[in-house]
Amino acid sequence: MTPTARAARAAGRSAGAPTRTSTGMPDDEPDVAERVEEATAARLLEVARVVLGHVPDAGWGPRTQASEALSELARELARTRRADLAWLLLAALAGAYPSAAEVRTLQRSAALQGERELTLSLLDAGVALARRFRSALRPLRVVTGTLVDVDSCARYDFHNGIQRVAREVARVWAVERDVELAGWTWGGGGLRALTPAETERAARWTGPVEQTEEEAAAEDRARDLTPLLVPWHATVVLLEVPAPDPRCSRLAALAELSGSRVVGIGYDAIPVVSADLRPLGEPNGFAEYLTVVKHTRRMAGISSSAAQEFAGYAAAMAAQGLPGPRVSEVALPTTVPPAPPGWTRPRRERPLVLSVGRLEPHKNHGALLHAAERLWREGAQFDLCLVGRPGWDVSRVQGQLDRIRAAGRPLDWRTGVDDDELWTLLRSASCTAFVSLHEGFGLPVAESLACGTPVLTTRYGSQGEIAALGGCVTVDPRDDDDVLAGLRRLVTDADLRARLRAEAAAIPARTWADYADELWADLVEETA
Numbered sequence: 374m375t376p377t378a379r380a381a382r383a384a385g386r387s388a389g390a391p392t393r394t395s396t397g398m399p400d401d402e403p404d405v406a407e408r409v410e411e412a413t414a415a416r417l418l419e420v421a422r423v424v425l426g427h428v429p430d431a432g433w434g435p436r437t438q439a440s441e442a443l444s445e446l447a448r449e450l451a452r453t454r455r456a457d458l459a460w461l462l463l464a465a466l467a468g469a470y471p472s473a474a475e476v477r478t479l480q481r482s483a484a485l486q487g488e489r490e491l492t493l494s495l496l497d498a499g500v501a502l503a504r505r506f507r508s509a510l511r512p513l514r515v516v517t518g519t520l521v522d523v524d525s526c527a528r529y530d531f532h533n534g535i536q537r538v539a540r541e542v543a544r545v546w547a548v549e550r551d552v553e554l555a556g557w558t559w560g561g562g563g564l565r566a567l568t569p570a571e572t573e574r575a576a577r578w579t580g581p582v583e584q585t586e587e588e589a590a591a592e593d594r595a596r597d598l599t600p601l602l603v604p605w606h607a608t609v610v611l612l613e614v615p616a617p618d619p620r621c622s623r624l625a626a627l628a629e630l631s632g633s634r635v636v637g638i639g640y641d642a643i644p645v646v647s648a649d650l651r652p653l654g655e656p657n658g659f660a661e662y663l664t665v666v667k668h669t670r671r672m673a674g675i676s677s678s679a680a681q682e683f684a685g686y687a688a689a690m691a692a693q694g695l696p697g698p699r700v701s702e703v704a705l706p707t708t709v710p711p712a713p714p715g716w717t718r719p720r721r722e723r724p725l726v727l728s729v730g731r732l733e734p735h736k737n738h739g740a741l742l743h744a745a746e747r748l749w750r751e752g753a754q755f756d757l758c759l760v761g762r763p764g765w766d767v768s769r770v771q772g773q774l775d776r777i778r779a780a781g782r783p784l785d786w787r788t789g790v791d792d793d794e795l796w797t798l799l800r801s802a803s804c805t806a807f808v809s810l811h812e813g814f815g816l817p818v819a820e821s822l823a824c825g826t827p828v829l830t831t832r833y834g835s836q837g838e839i840a841a842l843g844g845c846v847t848v849d850p851r852d853d854d855d856v857l858a859g860l861r862r863l864v865t866d867a868d869l870r871a872r873l874r875a876e877a878a879a880i881p882a883r884t885w886a887d888y889a890d891e892l893w894a895d896l897v898e899e900t901a
Contacts, residue, residue: 409509413466413499414439416513416601420465421446423515423605424458447492454483457606457632464603466499468508469562470623475502476630506562506619512600516553519897520564520602521546521610524556527571530581534816535640538675538705539612540578545889547576550897552610555602561620564609566599568592580792604633608897611637611665617658621665628668635665636896639672639700641813642682643735650735650810652765667695673703673895676835679813703891704838706883707819710796718825723754723783724803724864727826729795729817733764737810737850742773744857748864749782755864756783760790760798799824803870804863807836808850815839822880827873829859843876 414435421428421442429441450458459479463471471479475498482494503509523543526536546552554575555564567575570592574582584592604627615621628635644651644659666672666683667690674680680702687697726745730736738759745757777784790798799805805821806829815836821828822844830836832847840847846869848859862869 410436412468412510412512416465416468417442417446419513419515420461420603423517424449424461443492443495444488447488447495450479450483450495451486451488451491454480456480456630459483460626460631461603461605462495463498463502464563464601465513466495467502467506467562468511468513468601469502469506469558470564470603471498471502471626472622473626473629476626502562506558506560508558508562508601511558511565511597513603514566514600515605516602517605517607519550519552519608519610520604521552521554521612522557522564522615523554523567523575523612524615525613526578527554527556527567527575530574532578532581535613538638538640540575541885542612542889542892543576544578545886546893547572549889550893553602556596557620558601559597561616561618561623562601563623564602564604565596566602568595568599570595604631607633609633609635610896611635611669614640614662615665617661621661624665625668628665628670634670636669636671636698637666637673638703638892639666639674639679639683639813641675641679641811642686643811643813646682647735647811650733667693667697669698671896671899672698672700673892674700675703675705675814677702677704677838678835701895703888703895704883705814705816705819706885706888707816707823708882708884709799709820709823712800716800719801721803723756724870725756725758725801726829726860726864727758727760727798727802727805727821728807729760729799729805729821730807730809731761731764732759732767732770734766734769735810736761736764737808739770739773740808740850740853740856741806741860742770742777743853744860745784746773746777746782747857748861749780751861753861753864755803756785758798758802759784759786760795762788796824799826802826804829804873806860806863807831808848808856809836810850812836818845822877823882825874825877827863827870827877829856829863842880844873844880846873 417439418428418435425442425445429438433441446462450462456476459476460471463475463479479494479498483491486494521543523539525531526539532540543554547554554567554572556567556571557563558565609627615624624635627633644655648656663686666686672683674683680700683698684700687700690697728738728741732738774786799821804827805817807815807817808829808831809815812835815830818828818830818836818839822839828840828845830840830845830847831850832840837847846859846863848855850856
């Protein structure tokens with residue numbers, strides 16, 4: 374029996390009740406060990422072609438070929454103790470990415486053991502990893518170009534903030550660049566090829582698509598059959614923020630030890646910088662993400678403010694003797710759909726103040742509602758419309774909302790607004806108000822200005838950067854009197870609103886294609 378056959382039997386067995394392999398087959402079925410051996414052999418031969426430049430004599434049959442290839446690869450590892458080779462061999466044997474600890478353990482074994490012992494250590498580690506991620510049957514494909522992680526926007530219909538950025542970039546890159554879009558395997562074991570439906574969802578998004586239970590189950594099965602994508606001296610681009618599960622430890626090891634370059638977009642560091650405004654536990658999840666960032670080559674902040682946050686973290690890496698990523702700014706664009714033919718801004722009996730954003734503490738709706746309540750009591754006539762779903766905590770503003778409604782004030786809170794209605798509101802509003810305490814970019818500010826609508830916004834951070842282009846009244850969001858004064862100016866001064874609309878119209882436009890090209894030049898070409 375070959376070593377790979379013994380490993381296949383070990384990977385195909387489970388202790389206690391039957392579990393399921395990556396294809397959904399119970400792993401106590403009679404032929405599962407044989408199938409695991411075939412899959413393991415195929416993965417090893419794929420790796421041998423890349424690393425060794427050849428595979429053993431085909432006349433021996435694929436399983437014997439794979440065992441001979443494993444012996445050659447183990448000898449090379451014993452000779453060089455290279456981290457990238459150790460990482461690659463573990464990924465090939467397991468069908469999943471290893472952690473940094475697993476790679477280092479194997480390197481130490483290579484320094485202490487002979488070829489046979491090292492081969493057995495490799496197989497044992499591969500079996501353990503395959504069992505953890507149910508990956509023994511997953512095929513493998515080596516990628517030497519650019520791999521792009523779009524898991525969330527490929528898997529789900531959620532379309533907000535980060536997902537919107539990732540989809541717009543993926544839409545451009547999928548057509549204009551030589552890239553492979555990728556999602557994650559079960560349990561976060563590694564990046565995998567997308568299904569056709571996922572590719573549509575990630576790179577050709579047109580809106581949510583209803584699925585029956587049968588269709589959703591079929592897509593789940595299709596995900597289990599896609600190959601693990603193993604980068605080999607390649608570039609891995611993180612267009613999203615990875616979930617705080619095993620994928621962070623896998624990405625950290627990939628970035629540090631695999632020989633591939635990991636780069637990404639830096640959206641914000643709100644969970645740690647403004648941890649007091651976020652849900653309990655979110656900072657811990659973000660800390661998992663930072664274990665990846667510390668080993669990336671480059672991070673592109675979506676604003677100067679976001680870039681400063683990530684640059685500060687990168688500078689702190691000197692305390693660990695690490696270089697940290699190079700951080701730059703590639704600011705997000707602002708594109709809005711064209712107004713309908715013949716559209717004109719409506720004349721209103723009283724101004725409409727629009728506020729777009731999920732109701733969460735860091736969005737600072739409490740300050741806006743307080744200013745509105747005081748302004749109504751002064752006798753000012755205006756409508757206030759909030760657009761956004763409830764966030765993780767609305768308790769801080771619920772009392773204000775109840776009191777304002779009880780007083781009969783013209784307050785409207787809309788939670789189910791589609792894109793068409795949102796653009797109509799942004800164009801039609803007299804002004805928008807977005808006085809967030811902390812933002813990575815401040816998309817509602819930029820989109821309001823792109824629609825020609827003046828904005829009341831925060832004078833610092835990313836919102837202040839956008840406001841510097843014109844079209845805004847800026848305030849200190851922590852100063853209730855300042856927020857009130859700014860809101861009063863916009864509500865009561867029609868000439869001011871007209872001047873700010875003219876300033877907004879003069880702001881140069883940048884498209885998503887512009888952003889995608891700049892991002893490619895900064896993250897991919899600069900690290901090649």
